[in-house]
Amino acid sequence: MAIQHVFSIFRLQPAAGTLVQQLVDAISRAAQEGQLSAGERLWSIRQLSRELGISTFTVAEAYDRLVATGIISARRGEGFYLAGSGQGRPELDSLPPLPAHxxxxxxxxxxxxxxxxxxxxxxxxxxxxADMGLERGLRQVARSTSGGELAGYGEPGGLPALRDYLVRELGEAGLPLSRQQLVLTQGASQALTLALACLTRPGDCVLVDDPGYCNLVIGLPLHGIQPLGVPWTPQGPDLVALEALLEQHRPKVFFTNPRLHNPTGASYSAATAHRVLQLAEKYDFWIVEDDVCAGLSASSVPSLAALDGLRRVVHVGSFSKTLSPGLRVGFVAAERGVAEALIHHKMVYGLTSSELAERVALAALSDGQQRxxxxxxxxxxxxxxxxxxxxxxxxxxxxxxxxxxxxxxxxxxxxxxxxxxxxxxxxxxxxxxxxxxxxxxxxxxxxxxxxxxxxxxxxxxxxxxxxxxxxxxx
The missing domain is CATH 3.90.1150.10 (Aspartate Aminotransferase, domain 1)
Structure with missing residues (x-):
């Protein structure tokens, strides 16, 4: 870059705000006005520092901000470049609109x-x-936690204190278990994916509610799994159809949503719940119980996991409906061997879940106002x-x-x-x-x-x- 080019873009003034912000504004403005072109190589940190007579730390911080906002890109060993504008791919503009499927x-x-x-x-x-205690929880975590505590990955199973909270809550709901039987996840969707990875292999068939949770039924074929639909009634799955599918296909897993079912809103009756568990014993399959709406129900009907004692049931829950979907905090309860397998797959696919989100969830849940x-x-x-x-x-x-x-x-x-x-x-x-x-x-x-x-x-x-x-x- 020529010196006159530098000064045509940068007009630094002591009274016009911080030098870092002036650099950010100048490069952003030059990009918008066409003084800099998409893909153009920018000055090195040392070069721009020398030409403008300012600190290399000031230039580096400005470049970091511009990279973070996508205005420039950093290429290792090559320097900094103005990011592409999205042009240069005109064929994208001529693509036909997506069909309404x-x-x-x-x-x-x-x-x-x-x-x-x-x-x-x-x-x-x-x-x-708005009144779920998240702001108070964020403030509490900020006050009580040093930055260093949040810099690590956290425990593979998730925040121990939140798992202990769940041990108490699930115990009150009739499901006694230990911390080692609980795995925290990035929402219930990850929990279902981990259960799928633990309990099935490509080529297997599984049973799902029909209709059922859309992300699950759409996603199963992407994993090489064939979903077989079990028709639903207002009392839960059609038990005659369920047993016929079990007899014919001998699936490994039945993914089901027994409480406040998505999408129908129906729930298992007590008789249906007991019969499904009997069939699991007879035909030797796992049940993955998606219970994310449990907190919205005033019913005292126990979960399948509580009725079964986690012998054949893997229980999935979440705080997305009762605290905030944005936290992405879910959990799985399972017998000890399955829980250990879930942790292994969790670490392979995505490492630990967010301890920061888990701390905020725990703070909000523990302030005495949740009920x-x-x-x-x-x-x-x-x-x-x-x-x-x-x-x-x-x-x-x-x-x-x-x-x-x-x-x-x-x-x-x-x-x-x-x-x-x-x-x-x-x-x-x-x-x-x-x-x-x-x-x-x-x-x-x-x-x-x-x-x-x-x-x-x-x-x-x-x-x-x-x-x-x-x-x-x-």
Missing amino acids: AFWLADSLYEPPPDAIKPGSGWLPPAWF RRIARLRARLAEARAQTLSLCARQGLDVFAAGSEGMFVWARLPQGCDGVALSAEGVKEGVMLAPGALFRPGQQASDYLRLNVAYSAEARVEVFLAQHLGGLQG
Whole structure:
């Protein structure tokens, strides 16, 4: 770079803020105005320091900030370059739009337009977690923990104090266990993936709820696993169909969501739970129990793990529905040998889980307010559920398991309506729906929608449904 080029970009003034920020602003402005080109090599730290008469530490800090924000890139052994602008790949602009299939619709729920509403989402609105003690928990962790304590990876099984908390909570719910039987994970999704890695091999077949958790049924084939769907009733899986599948295929694992089922909202009856455990003994398979919504249920029905004593059940839980989905803190409870295998796979695939997130979760859970917060959350969900059921009645949508609780309503569309087509129209209008095909193995056709009650009472949802249901029939 020529000296005159340096001074045409940098006009450092003592009264115009810190030198670091002035350097950052100058390079950012030069990139926007075209004085620097995408991919252009920048001055070395020593060169720019010498030309401007400033400290190398000042230049290095400015470059670090620019790298962190993606404005420049650092190439080891070569120096610093202005990052690419995204140009140079014109073929991307000419690609045809993605088709309105289930995978695209699933992704659209995570990246909606800024003003979209999300009646098809799988999580609660961020505002609902405002009083969950997270800010206080963050402050407490900051006060009580030195930076050095958080610099390491933490224990492979997860924060011991949080595992001890779970030992007490699960024990109160009828599941006695030890800390060594608990593994903390990066959310329930990682827990399910680890269970899959421990209990299956490529080429195996497993049973899943049909409909069931969309990330699981979509992801299983990516691991070389064949998912076989067990039809659902308002009392849980169809027991006759379940035994027929067990007799024919002898699967290794049944992945199931017995409480406040996603997407239907139904829960196992006591009779169904006992029969499923009997079948597990008879046909020698594992049950992976996805119990992430347990905290939202006022029912006293015990978990499958509590009934089984972790003999054949691997129990998955999470704080995403009762504390914050953003913390990504989940857990697995299992018999000791399985827990050790889970830790091994956890370390191989992603090392330890976030001790910082686990400390914040523990601080929020231990402040003495959590039971009151959960009671308020359940009451708010019950009110939103009543409003959503009224919406369904007005729009002619039949509801599966209408007498259930929790955040999901499984609503059947009028005859002839195409749920995927309806959801594609919703994407265009900023109403993000979840068609039933998302939740079925192989994304088979379905005439249902999953509605999240926390979002479905918004007026725009009913306006959209009223406008489009009739037009998509026939």
